[in-house]
């Protein structure tokens with residue numbers, strides 16, 4: 578259907594007005610309620626732009642610990658908001674959409690962690706921060722994709738059970754002398770499974786000078802074509818400091834918004850344009866507004882889970898070599 582110009586113009590004007598109105602209301606509520614908005618690197622561009630801080634899951638949790646705000650609006654998936662709530666018992670952590678769940682985190686329920694504990698009594702258990710709070714409550718240490726090998730190496734056992742991402746377990750194994758056993762054996766991130774080695778090779782032919790940056794949640798065959806393997810925070814730092822001015826990026830495409838904003842002279846090419854985490858994208862500006870206005874939905878965890886899960890997270894914070 579062809580939309581008459583005048584109608585289209587009027588509609589666009591209305592949209593622009595309502596968008597700026599919404600942004601203003603969010604800013605006003607933020608001030609009135611002493612709130613801060615934290616957004617993960619994979620959030621929608623407009624949500625990143627309204628946020629006070631954008632980063633990876635650990636950076637956001639640390640940011641939550643450092644802020645004086647009374648309310649934290651956490652635009653990320655469930656396990657991230659849970660971690661922020663565990664580390665900040667005196668603050669209210671709100672999540673705009675409670676359906677923002679991480680399918681990979683759900684692949685390792687707490688019962689399974691306890692079952693593996695019984696099966697391998699001498700092994701230590703390291704869980705990726707991308708795991709449920711109940712699962713974290715039964716592990717020895719938590720890690721991020723930025724420090725997984727370092728945390729595995731700090732365990733005082735020969736065998737380390739690592740979950741839920743089997744690719745990150747393999748990545749930690751590559752950089753450690755420990756025996757790293759993935760739990761479960763096939764835990765994966767559906768978004769990082771989408772990358773294809775041949776497609777990246779074709780992109781490399783089109784952009785021969787480009788630096789290829791790959792997230793360790795991708796399959797190992799994708800690591801083989803990478804110039805740089807790292808978490809989103811490490812990719813960001815690499816892009817800001819590298820001499821390259823073209824980058825092929827194999828992670829969720831939300832990161833490209835931040836990269837393009839902060840390295841304007843460079844070209845960022847998604848390794849796959851449809852690498853989108855639909856769960857992350859459930860948070861919209863409208864939901865952020867309602868979350869602030871109605872102070873919903875508060876992340877609440879049983880006290881037993883909070884105190885048990887806090888210990889392995891704090892182990893990581895005490896032993897971090899790289900966190901930002």
Ligand code: SF4
Pocket residue numbers: 619654678679680681682707766767768769829854856857
């Ligand atoms: S990108 Fe993957 S690991 Fe991250 S929240 Fe989405 S599904 Fe979970």
